[in-house]
Amino acid sequence: MRAVITVIGKDMVGILAKISTKCSEANANVIEVTQSVLQDMFAMIMLVDTSKLKIPFAQLSDEMTELGKAMGLSVHVMHEDIFNSMHRI
Numbered sequence: 001m002r003a004v005i006t007v008i009g010k011d012m013v014g015i016l017a018k019i020s021t022k023c024s025e026a027n028a029n030v031i032e033v034t035q036s037v038l039q040d041m042f043a044m045i046m047l048v049d050t051s052k053l054k055i056p057f058a059q060l061s062d063e064m065t066e067l068g069k070a071m072g073l074s075v076h077v078m079h080e081d082i083f084n085s086m087h088r089i
Contacts, residue, residue, distance in 0.1 A: 002031070002080040003050045003057070005064060009073030011042040019046065019075070022067055027054045042073075047080070 007019060016035065023030055028048040035044035050057060061077040068075030078086075 001050050001057075003028070003048050003060075004078050004080055004083040005044075005046040005048060006076045006078075007042065007044040007046075007068065007073055009042055009068070009071070011037050011040050012071070015042055015071070015073065016044065018067060018071065019044070019064070022060075022064060023048055025054075026060045026063070027052050028060065 005019065005023075007015060009015075016033070020030055023046075028050050029052070030046055030048050032047040033044065035042065037043075050060070053060060055063075057077075057079070064075045064077045
């Protein structure tokens with residue numbers, strides 16, 4: 001099972017580090033990352049393998065959302081199948 005993590009907000013030092021650390025703590029393996037900084041806005045999409053999570057998927061999602069709020073960012077975790085269904089034309 002894989003998930004897509006999106007992060008959007010004002011650029012600051014340590015965003016990638018904090019999000020990837022949270023993934024590591026949950027045993028979610030980061031497969032791919034793309035990120036951009038447009039002036040002072042940060043945008044990132046991560047693809048992570050969640051097949052060996054130590055915690056329930058919903059808990060990972062909630063913890064990422066809370067981490068995002070604490071950092072002033074919008075962070076969303078979505079199962080890959082749902083992400084693909086939402087973005088299919």
